[in-house]
Amino acid sequence: MKDNHTSAPIQPLKICFITSSYPVDANDGSARFIHSMAQALVDRGHHVDVVLPYQARLKKWPDKVRLFPFHYIWPASLAIMGYAQATHSDKKLRRLAYALAPGFAMQQIRTLLQLHRKFRYDVLHGHWVIPNGVTAAWVSKHIKRPLLISLHGSDIFFATKHPLLKRAAQYAFARASAVTACSPSLYNGALALGAQVERMHLLPYxxxxxxxxxxxxxxxxxxxxxxxxxxxxxVVSFIGRLVEKKGGEYLIKALPLVRSCLPDILCLIGGTGPEYSRLCGLVERYGLRDSVRFLGNLEWNQVATLLKATDIFVAPSIHDTEGNVDGLPNTILEAMASGCSIVATNLPGISLAISDGIHGRLVAERNHEALARAIIQLGHDGGLRATLGANARYRAIQKFSWNVVAAKLATFYAGALAESGISI
Structure with a gap:
């Protein structure tokens, strides 16, 4: 799995991001990594435009990254493509998404072509192979510009489940000069779909x-x-969308055992989603009302505030019943940078960031007893919490800064341009 890059200076590039999700304002944490990636490239001297679907709440907040939203359906209440609205609990595509897909793709392509005629981009960068990598691949071929595709999770999951989406992903991968994956699971999933190993790069957020x-x-x-x-x-904190693959139920199932050893435990759960009612029911069933607080949706600055108050950050991610799984949740990296001690499951993406006993504790997925034991250990040992938190902070700075990510991306862009024979 390739992830090396050179530090040689790279001429400023005009880059067009194509995405279906983006923070709707400066305080939104959803798909924050797309904005952070773009901003890091701008900070290195590149120019980044973002083509994204219209969303009623989207604000063009003051920034050096330009946003170009496109309309694809009227009335706006039917605009469910992107922004985590097109799926049921990250497991199944909504029927309306299938109906909207052709019009979405046509408007996305039209917008890309119009912008390229005006700004003459050097490279296209599609986020999620489905749907954006596919439309970007068609435009890339038409305008003769190289394409990089970044994989973020559910795109690979859905492409392996649906024959039509599989063929679409294969078409996009065949056109891409480079493909990045934020976890080994996504890397291997792309290879299974036909991506060429020599074009694949493992690139965590x-x-x-x-x-x-x-x-x-x-x-x-x-x-x-x-x-x-x-x-x-x-304080034990969990932050994420309340969907099955985040594993929130296993945290709640662990709490009775945790509370028997740590009576003053307080679990704070930040996020919203379709699992909310079921998680509330588990809290009632186990008599945990005094030990659990649901905080609802958190803005990005509120996530930072919550982590300041956190003793132990827990990420009990799992493969859900449909086989979907997290890559490397950004909240884990944010908890590491905040110096929190961390308990997480030993999924491939998470293991990229955390080594058990060095940067945090890793346990098997769907094992609430192991989760409880790790939380209890850290709850009793403040010195261990401090050591793991300091190690996590150091690793986050050294290995997972956005500047490191941007430097690697710039190298991939330059390599793709050189391979295409395009001079800037």
Whole structure:
């Protein structure tokens, strides 16, 4: 799995991102990694435009990254493509998504062609092979510009489940000069769909290590007081969409055993999603009402605040019943950068960031007893929490900064341009 890059200077490029999700405003954490990636490239001197579907809540917030939303359906209430709206719990595509797909693709292509005529992009970068990599591949061939595709999760899952989507992904991979995957699972999934190994690159996401940072004991106490957390309480935090693959039920199932050893445990759950009602039911069933708080959807700055108050961050991700799985959740990198001790499952993507006993604790998925034991160990051992948190912070800075990601991407772009024989 290739991930090496050169540090040689690269001439500024005009890059067009094609995506179906993006933060709707400056405080939105959804698909934040797309914006962070674009911003990191801009900070290195490149120019980045983003073509994305219209969303009523989308604001063109002040930024050096230009956004170009396109309309594909009227009324706007039917615009479900992207922004985590086109699927049921990340397991099945909604029927309306199939109906909207042709019009979505045509408008996306039309927008790309219009923008290229105006700005003459050097390279196209499609995020998620389905649907954006496919339309970007068609445009790439038409305008004779190289294409890079980045895989982020559910695109590979759906492509392996549906014959038509599989053929579409194969078409896109055949056109791509380079393909990046944020986890080994996605890397291997792309190979199974026909991507060429010599064009594949393992490229985990980055993290904003300035926004997510270690705080002083005084700052931590102030944040905990603002959140109504007693100084004696051990805070366990979970942040993510409430869908099956995030494994929230296993955290809740672990809490009765945790509470028997750590009576002052407090579990804070940030996020919304279709699993909310079921998770609330589990809290009631296990008598955990006094030990669990559901915080609802968190803005990006609120995630940073919650991590300042956190003792143990838990990411109990699993393969869901349909086989879908997380790559490397960005919240794990944010918790690492914040110096939190972490308990997570030993999925391939997560294992890229965390080595068990060094940067956190890793346990088998769907094993709530192992999850509980790891939480109890860290709850009892403040010294171990501090050591793991410091190691995690150091690793996040050294290996997962957005500057590192942007440098690698720029190298892939330059290689694709050189291979295409295009001079800038």
């Amino acid at each position: 980055g993290v904003d290590a300035e926004r997510f940072h270690v705080v002083t004991a005084e700052e931590r106490a102030i944040v905990r007081q603002q959140l109504g957390i007693a100084s004696s309480q051990i």
